[in-house]
Amino acid sequence: MVTSFFGFERPNGEIGVRNYVAVLPTVGCANEVVLEITRHVSGTVGLTHRQGCLKLPPDLEQVSETIIGLGKNPNIATVLLVSLGCESVFPDKIADEIAKSGKPVDLVEIQKIGGSTNACAKGIEIASEMVLEASQIRRKEYDASELMLSTKCGASDATSGLASNLAVGAVADKLIEDGGTFILGEVCDIMGSEDVLASRAVTPEVGNGIIAMVKDLIVRAQAVGMDAVGGQLTEGNKRGGLTTVKEKALGAIAKGGSTPVKGTIGYAEKPPGKGLYVMPTPGRGYENLTGVAAAGSQLMLFTTGLGAPEGHPIMPVIKLTGNINTWENLRSHMDFNVSGIIEGTETVEQAGERLYEEMLNVASGKLTKAEILKYNEGMEILTYGPTI
């Protein structure tokens, strides 16, 4: 079985599956300039967000680290940062940190250059040169161990915990066996099975880290008078056959496969090694996908029952479903069909092997539906505290 793909090598030796010139705002006030530059220059991608200001220092630190992480993702060849000038994160520091990866980084500051029109003109000029350079990088063959995959479920139904999540788990196991890395997240869905996941951790400390993530979610919900556990199993879930929070959570963590959990990482933090890691991401896509992309994930396997279409600006998202109706009706958004597991025409292992191959094809350049339809422009950076 093939265990290699064709990717783009970066100066630090990391391998990307795409070759973007990223136009990255350090604050939401720069979004308009980012969008204008990306409209004018092919091969650029804009990573608009609404952070960078008017949050408390711990959140600003997280925003800054996430922007740096996004810039360092190996799917990006070069980075053009766009700053307003008075934001609460430090564009020069962000530029320096991204530049440590060896890739070219430049910065345009709206207030310094005399306004957005000048910033757009300068940005277009810089981005055009960046794209010319980047377009000369060639794909070469690399081992699957260079890949860091991530996963998420969205719009789940009864097929998710029986078919698609298990197929992803099979891919997670195979990639880790081949020397790669896999990130599991979505604390709201781990809640209910954190003891099971913790029992598979390499050390008790890692296990405690998983339990702490769940506790943190419960405490934050309590702070606004809500019961995170009580709200987790909906009436819709029960009508669909889910009986307990434990059952729902076990179906969700199946996406992470069966290998030992090597460690927990912070939001947007790069895993320190190979294997399975757990990140405290929310179930919400904008922040979830951005967190793993900032950690360096090149590609995501996204299971859906009812058909969630959204992708991410810099990280291709493979949409797979075990629901034959969703596969037929929403073909324009779905990449991969595992309904054979439900019908009995395919085992989980067989679906996992096919999905592994598809994953390598997408890594080598095959476009996902979200990329084709440009259903991949939304993203956001996770913050915990109040907006000031």
Place this chain on the structure above:
Amino acid sequence: MKQVILVNSKDNVVTAVSEILENTTISVNSQIITVKQSISFGHKIAIDDIKKGEDIIKYGESIGMAKEDIAQGKWVHTHNVEETYRPPE
């Protein structure tokens, strides 16, 4: 056409992947089981007799506890399963 999925060999329930009418027989691990109630897509059926207080096993792990004795072939859901999840202190 497949009727049920056994997720893990340790499980004592299977999950229906089609509507299954009462008195239909299903085959699980070479065992023939008569389904004692009509079961909807996505819902669970006991494949062993489960005693009150015993764990319901799916994904190879406990998903809850039987509130009463559950005979082989019976529907397993909120009416006869107790949530045993306790959030961390």
